[in-house]
Amino acid sequence: MHFADTLVARMRELGHPLCAGLDPHRDLLPPLFRRGSMAARDPETTAAVEEFLLAVLDRLEGRVAAVKPQIAFFEALGARGFAALERVAARARERNLAVVLDAKRGDIGSTADAYAHAYLEPGAACEVDALTLSPYLGLDSLRPFADRALRYGRGLFVLAHTSNPGAADYQERNLEKGGPLYTAVAESLVPLCEELVGPDTGWSSLGIVSGATYPEPAARLRELLPRALFLVPGYGAQGGSADDAVRSFVPGPAGREGGLVNSSRGLLFPGEAQTAGSAAEWERAIDGAIERTTGELAEAIAR
């Protein structure tokens, strides 16, 4: 098993690069699923969040290649939230949905090793297919993750250029030698990226995060990392268009390819779903949101 090969094959089959972001803001949970106080420490809250996410997975199965749980929303529910994440991740993997855990971890060697053990080893309590990483601590902080990626066929997405306005604060600062910091991060990842290239597709399991809200940086990053899969946040709710989101994509056998485009709120909390009065109505609303989004992205990769 090779993360990038498997994922790319699945995306070609489905004909779009949508990744469903699982960001269970408890305040946004639709009335149909709400119960109890909805306070973070109320066990009913975590149960409601889990039930909601499992229902979402039922809608996503067979329609998207990957889901991206944002761990912060589970941590906000404490140990119970963490247990819910373990079950949601396991269910997604059973349903042939690759799980990209958005955790943006990064620490020195021995600590990074503990994180890599926590998420990337077979049999880990919260076993996932790929993990997002923050590069601030340098290349040695990425090594324990890269080792697991190689050994167990996992994927990694290192932050290069994020989707938020604060990306300008440090990521876009120009270095004395070379361009902006985000390009230096990308350049330094080339050897790791080569190490993790898949035999079938030529895509690497060492990917980067490149926000849809910054299409020019995305194009520049593609030049530096021609084999990296890009995890693209910022499409939809954050303002990036479908064309912006696939700016870094290149021609492939089934349309342009080269990454995962994430949508969270637009899929999980579309307006019609928030006012649904029955499970069937809610399901139709989510199905509609999935169809609209995958359709829009399928068109974008065909252009």
Add this chain to the structure above:
Amino acid sequence: MHFADTLVARMRELGHPLCAGLDPHRDLLPPLFRRGSMAARDPETTAAVEEFLLAVLDRLEGRVAAVKPQIAFFEALGARGFAALERVAARARERNLAVVLDAKRGDIGSTADAYAHAYLEPGAACEVDALTLSPYLGLDSLRPFADRALRYGRGLFVLAHTSNPGAADYQERNLEKGGPLYTAVAESLVPLCEELVGPDTGWSSLGIVSGATYPEPAARLRELLPRALFLVPGYGAQGGSADDAVRSFVPGPAGREGGLVNSSRGLLFPGEAQTAGSAAEWERAIDGAIERTTGELAEAIAR
């Protein structure tokens, strides 16, 4: 309550800046505490780790101002580990030990908000006094944490210059305008740091991480952030001396002050403790390690 004021007052009372790092590598647990398979998913493992840490807190009470649990080692134990962290953090706070959770979190606004809610709000499942943060996403990613720090008197330590060799990869890269990246991070933190200055001591609850293994960068960071508390990893096992560790400290009413110096392995797993045959022998070994370390740091701040 103000994090920096309270912490500095306590460190002056105790006469040293030691912070006890709680990094429960399960492979290093002394034989006295080991039980079962010690595999990550075995519930006995988490029980053993928790029992060990609670015994360590008994030794630390009244002797150090702060403890720094490294969340990665708890995450490696899954949801059970997370529950153990909640109990360890609560116990530490009951014992008048400030809890600095080493999580190096950092994400875009709405996600950062979930993290801040998870750790910095009163009544959070895993309520702590301070949190470490990674700055790669920029200043907007720090704002939700700063808001809680202001509102609830919490502390923040933003990574500036870490203790590992990889610090050279990005943190030390020179910018076209201004010095290396870590100084640009520090400069950009000045307004937040001013916002969080304490009325009693003049120290700010917005601190930074500055490794003991890089004393010159520490001195430079002190010039840029005269009111920031420095959380100093890398002392002891990683090779930084006591004098290196307090390089950024400045004269105060009870010796030099200006931060917390962390020691993890040297305190939790000293050689004598690893071979202890009884609880009393283990306690003496840990007490000895605490005395040696606090003594060494007390001497360093007196020089």
